[in-house]
Amino acid sequence: MAPSDAHMINDIMADISASPSPFHVVETVASALAAEGFVGVNDHEPWPTEHGGFYLRRNGAIVAWAHQGQPAEAGFRIIGAHTDSPNLRLKPQPGTSKVGLAQVGVEVYGGVLLNSWLDRELGLSGRVVVRDGDDQKGVLVHTDDPLFVIPQLAIHLDREISTTGLLLNKQQHMAPIGGFAGSDDAKGAPEQPLALIAELADVDPADVLSHELMLHDVRPPQIYGYRKNLLAAPRIDNQLSCFVAQRVLTATAETPDSVPMIALFDHEEVGSTSASGAGSPLLASVLERSVSARGGDHGAFRRAIANSLLVSADGAHATHPNYADRHEPDHQIALNAGPVLKYNANERYATTAETAAAFRRACDRAGVPVQEFVTRTDLACGSTIGPISAAELGMATVDVGCPQLAMHSARETCGTDDAAMFHAALVELFTNP
Ligand code: ZN
Secondary structure (H helix, E strand, O other): OOHHHHHHHHHHHHHHHOOOOHHHHHHHHHHHHHHOOOEEEOOOOOOOOOOEEEEEEEOOEEEEEEEOOOOOOOOEEEEEEEOOOOEEEEEEEEEEEEOOEEEEEEEEEOOOOHHHHOOOOEEEEEEEEEEEOOEEEEEEEEEEEEEEEOOOOOHHHOOOHHHHOOOOOOOOOOOOEEEEOOOOOOOOHHHHHHHHHHHHHOOOHHHEEEEEEEEEEOOOOEEEOOOOOEEEEOOHHHHHHHHHHHHHHHHOOOOOOOEEEEEEEOOHHHOOOOOOOOOOOHHHHHHHHHHHHOOOOHHHHHHHHHOOEEEEEOOEEOOOHHHHHHOOOOOOOOOOOOOEEEOOOOOOOOOOHHHHHHHHHHHHHHOOOOEEEOOOOOOOOOOOHHHHHHHHHOOEEEEEEOEEEOOOOOOEEEEOOHHHHHHHHHHHHHHOO
């Protein structure tokens, strides 16, 4: 592996630390692209027709691409991924208290492994919309200051835990503690979170109009193991794919034959139906406008779609040593053993024999091993943005991803080498179709 590849996981760890919310993933990716000369465009104005790299942000989603004067019907090579991860999100009026302790009310976002959020120091991030004269503006906020903990009930008070397991009620048992109610200031518990939000947004509390805030584990990502080749980190699903995708785009921006693109959507963990999710017209509209900016008509757009390939990149389940029986016995997935092709006969993944073959050939050319995942026939299969985007666009799609353990835990595990192998395979796929 080249020395720069060995650093990739360290750089991605820094990106994960900087990105506790989907809005921050977009900010991190946009800043990295801007540093490489990419230019932001928006929905309201005509797009530049000259060559170059461009990105469009929409809330927690970002689409970015580069073209060098390719013909309008040139195929796109697209990496789709998602910026969101399951977590706990503040209610609109988050302040609450019980038995003298100040707490915040939270909603559970996506398929959270609730137990993984207990007994951890939690920070706060997201966006706040504040008054701006007669107008309003959004402000990104992020603090790793340990503000909250959700303490687990003592085992002495939960005698059934060893027989029935830990049962957590989302409303009753997941409210984090942040201090004492009304003791050391006159404000009292209900006002404390709103005062904190105003402080983070650097405005007067009266100027906070609304917020989308979420909690995160404040512990930074950590490489571990005898040989330091495992990574424990939050949000590996699916920030690993997002930050690999951004690096593939910058590495392939000068590709002459096809148009490289990344589409990082929000709201995958809650079904992708939103204005910034994979079920929205976001990607289709960018593709159409990119073709027309290069002088193409609708026929050229349809030809470009037919010439394109979408790589839906999302975490894959590595075989868990403590639960090996939950995995398909003839399709074992290992960490640090290369990207994973994901198959499902019921179209929970969009991989076809043709798209799998194209990805496998790219891995061969890059000298990267490739693995194949299929779920046990007696277990329901997860899904991702692949089938949604494939159905929306009618585009050839392959579902792939890096292997990981503990998907949807507040702290997941992956190998330290898989991101660089995934990157190498995707660069090959983008540059030598
Ligand atoms: Zn995912």
